[in-house]
Amino acid sequence: MLKKIMKWTVRILLLIVLLVLGYYTKAWIATDNRRNKQFSVKPVAIDLVTDSAIIAQGKRLVAVKGCDDCHGKDLSGRTIFEKSGVGRLVAKNITRGQGGLRPGFTARDWVLAIRHGLGQDGKPLLYMPSVNYNQLTEPDLKAIIAYCAQVPPVDNQLPLSEIGPGATILTDLGQLDLFAAEKIDHAALPPAGKEMAETAEFGKYVALVCTHCHQPNMKGGGPNPDISSTGKSSQWTDEQFFHALRTGIRPDGSTLKEPMPWKMTREFSDVELKAVRLYLKSI
Ligand code: HEC
Ligand code: HEC
Structure with a gap:
């Protein structure tokens, strides 16, 4: 009897192992296909300008749009996330130093990365949030590229991003958004x-x-709160709202935890903050 139970337990365990392996293989293949999908897009032509007023504008925009949150203040890149068994996300060094941009990184390549979330080879960049940037105005895009293209080179050799087993499963389950390129209307x-x-x-x-x-509807989901007119923050006064986005501290004294990028919203001008407030209350 005991032998029989043992035999069945082993069989059931084997079956479970096979099912898990089968699922993981499916998830790995699906993620690998998405990672290697070739997009063919026609990036708009943007002139690389060296006008100092435009560069200054670009510097502000790089802070306001959160580029330096991920790529670092000097744009030399940093590891955003790393956990063995899960994977590694590295915001690349986007200066011209060692470990930075390939030689001959053109304005076209900047547009591909920023507006389309694509590398030079037409394949998706991982975790680069280009959905946010596809609708940047032409002057803003031009200013960002003008600034980025002339920052001092910084040598910083970083490892490449890596989709480990954990990230593969999270991506397959739709819990991790690695491929912004899939969500962009590339013809816009x-x-x-x-x-x-x-x-x-x-x-x-x-x-x-x-x-x-x-x-897009500002109603959030998961760890991201509703910040539309139906969210808690719409009850805050304008002063409380501005204070929170400038200091990372809510009216009740609690802090806005990662990944809420209040170091980005801190850089917003008064007009930008007031405009965002008006918009959020209107939806
Ligand atoms: C949420 C973090 C995040 C933000 C914000 C972000 N990036 Fe990135 N970016 C990344 C990651 C991660 C990669 C690397 C992608 C990869 O390895 O496939 C990347 C890649 C790039 C590349 C491609 C470099 C190359 O060698 O192909 C450029 C250019 C770039 N980002 C510019 C920008 C600019 C400009 C902004 C702001 C408008 C910005 N990024 C905002 C995370 C970010
Ligand atoms: C990278 C993801 C991310 C981005 C981008 C982001 N937020 Fe958040 N935000 C969060 C998270 C997560 C929280 C909750 C933080 C916490 O639990 O402490 C949050 C909290 C907030 C809160 C507090 C809401 C409440 O009910 O307590 C406000 C207000 C807010 N965000 C506004 C904004 C605005 C405005 C922008 C764009 C200018 C923005 N956020 C961009 C992730 C983000």
Whole structure:
């Protein structure tokens, strides 16, 4: 009797192992296919300019759009996440130093990365949130590229991003968003310039950088709270709202935890903050 039970236990365990391996193989193949999918897009032509006023504008935008949150203040890159068994996410060194951009990284390559989430080879960049940036206006895009292309080179050799078993499963289950390129309308053109103004319309533009976490309708999901007119924060006064986005501290004294990028919103101008507030209250 005992022998029989043992035999069946072993069989059931083997079956479970096979099922798990089968699922993992399926998830791995699916993720690998997505990672290697070739997109064919026609990036808009953006002139690489060296005008100091435009470069200064670009510097501010790199902070306001969160680029330096991931790529570092000097844009020399950093490891955002690393856990053995899960994977590694590395925001690349995007200076011209060692470990940085390939020689001959053109304006076209900047547009491919920023607006389309694609590398030079037309394959998706991992975790680069280009959904937020596809609708940057043409002048903003131009200024960001102008600034980035002239930052001092920094030598920083980083390892490559890696999709480990944990990240493969999370991606397969839709819990991890690695491929922004899949969610972008690659034929959409960048909008013309927008005037910085205290309007909900301009606020909607500024708030594009909030959408990949708080969702396009700003109702959030998972760890990301609802920040639309139905969210708790819509009850805050304007002062409380501005204070929270500038200091990372809510009206009740609690802190805004990672990954809420208040170091990015801290850089917003008064007009940008007021416009975002107007927009969030309007939806
Ligand atoms: C959420 C973090 C994050 C933010 C914000 C972000 N990036 Fe990235 N970026 C990444 C990661 C991660 C990679 C590397 C992708 C890979 O290894 O496939 C990357 C790759 C790039 C590349 C490609 C470099 C190459 O060698 O092909 C460029 C260019 C770039 N980012 C520019 C920017 C700019 C400009 C901004 C702001 C408008 C920005 N990034 C914002 C995470 C980020
Ligand atoms: C990388 C993801 C991410 C991005 C981008 C992001 N947020 Fe958040 N945000 C969060 C998370 C996560 C929290 C919850 C933090 C916590 O639990 O302490 C949060 C919290 C908040 C809160 C507090 C809400 C409450 O009910 O307590 C506000 C307000 C807010 N975000 C506004 C914004 C705005 C405005 C933007 C864009 C300009 C933005 N966030 C961009 C992830 C993000």
